[in-house]
Amino acid sequence: MDNAEPRALEQAREIVLAARSVFVMTGAGVSAESGVPTFRSPGGFWRNIDPYKVATPEAFAADPAFVWEWYDARRTQLRDVRPNPAHEAIARLEAGKQRFFLLTQNVDDLHEQAGSSKISHIHGKIWEVRCVNEGRVREDRRAPLPQLPPRCPHCGGLERPHVVWFGETIDEPSAETVESFLEAGRIDVVLVIGTESSFGYIQSWAVRARGATGALIEVNPGETALSRRADLRLRGKAGEILPRMM
Numbered sequence: 001m002d003n004a005e006p007r008a009l010e011q012a013r014e015i016v017l018a019a020r021s022v023f024v025m026t027g028a029g030v031s032a033e034s035g036v037p038t039f040r041s042p043g044g045f046w047r048n049i050d051p052y053k054v055a056t057p058e059a060f061a062a063d064p065a066f067v068w069e070w071y072d073a074r075r076t077q078l079r080d081v082r083p084n085p086a087h088e089a090i091a092r093l094e095a096g097k098q099r100f101f102l103l104t105q106n107v108d109d110l111h112e113q114a115g116s117s118k119i120s121h122i123h124g125k126i127w128e129v130r131c132v133n134e135g136r137v138r139e140d141r142r143a144p145l146p147q148l149p150p151r152c153p154h155c156g157g158l159e160r161p162h163v164v165w166f167g168e169t170i171d172e173p174s175a176e177t178v179e180s181f182l183e184a185g186r187i188d189v190v191l192v193i194g195t196e197s198s199f200g201y202i203q204s205w206a207v208r209a210r211g212a213t214g215a216l217i218e219v220n221p222g223e224t225a226l227s228r229r230a231d232l233r234l235r236g237k238a239g240e241i242l243p244r245m246m
């Protein structure tokens with residue numbers, strides 16, 4: 001059921017309106033209309049650079065300056081972007097619901113800029129850096145950074161982006177917050193927006209969150225690994241669909 005049919009959009013609108021408890025999962029597609037490239041779509045980061053050269057602990061150990069140049073360029077690009085109507089619609093949804101949680105795979109802070117507060121960044125945050133010696137995390141919003149790679153102000157050790165790389169486990173405190181939300185009670189609707197859902201944990205969280213009685217709604221211009229398990233598939237841009245749905 002695609003939202004080429006207004007019927008699907010209307011159905012989704014009714015479900016979301018009636019829901020008391022809402023779980024939203026977002027990926028790079030939600031920031032696309034703000035001008036941030038995705039990873040796997042045409043023009044995406046992983047279409048232009050091998051992720052194993054910039055997004056693994058091994059790449060960082062081999063050449064921290066090279067990895068940092070890539071992240072510094074991403075940070076500099078993100079410095080001037082603003083939330084789009086999709087981020088804004090999600091923030092309004094949070095404000096109107098008793099129980100709400102947003103899991104994002106995005107490392108930008110566009111959801112927070114739009115007003116979201118019940119949020120976990122399970123792949124970390126690009127505006128935070130972490131000392132590789134002591135694990136100390138600090139926010140540093142300077143872009144470009146004055147020195148690459150940055151050094152820990154406490155011990156002088158190398159700092160890395162506080163993001164999750166390939167071969168690493170997802171951010172544990174964030175995952176625990178998501179688990180607590182899922183365990184705290186029934187979820188009426190799960191919205192999966194702008195992600196390929198290529199990771200197993202994303203698919204299983206979405207399906208688990210829906211449970212036996214909730215609805216799983218996907219908002220994405222294309223097919224994804226999760227599409228066949230969705231109850232409604234709204235095919236189009238999040239920034240256009242979400243404001244009409246909420």
Ligand code: OAD
Pocket residue numbers: 026027028029030032033038039040041044055105106123164165166193194195196197198219220221222223224236237238239
């Ligand atoms: P992907 O680049 O894999 O997928 C982006 C998704 O967004 C695709 O399904 C697109 O069809 C969809 N999309 C594009 N424009 C859209 C729009 N305007 N509205 C709605 N959807 C749109 O990005 P993710 O699924 O987020 O991880 O990727 C997940 C993770 O893989 C990222 O967090 C990153 C990457 O490797 C790490 O770096 C650890």
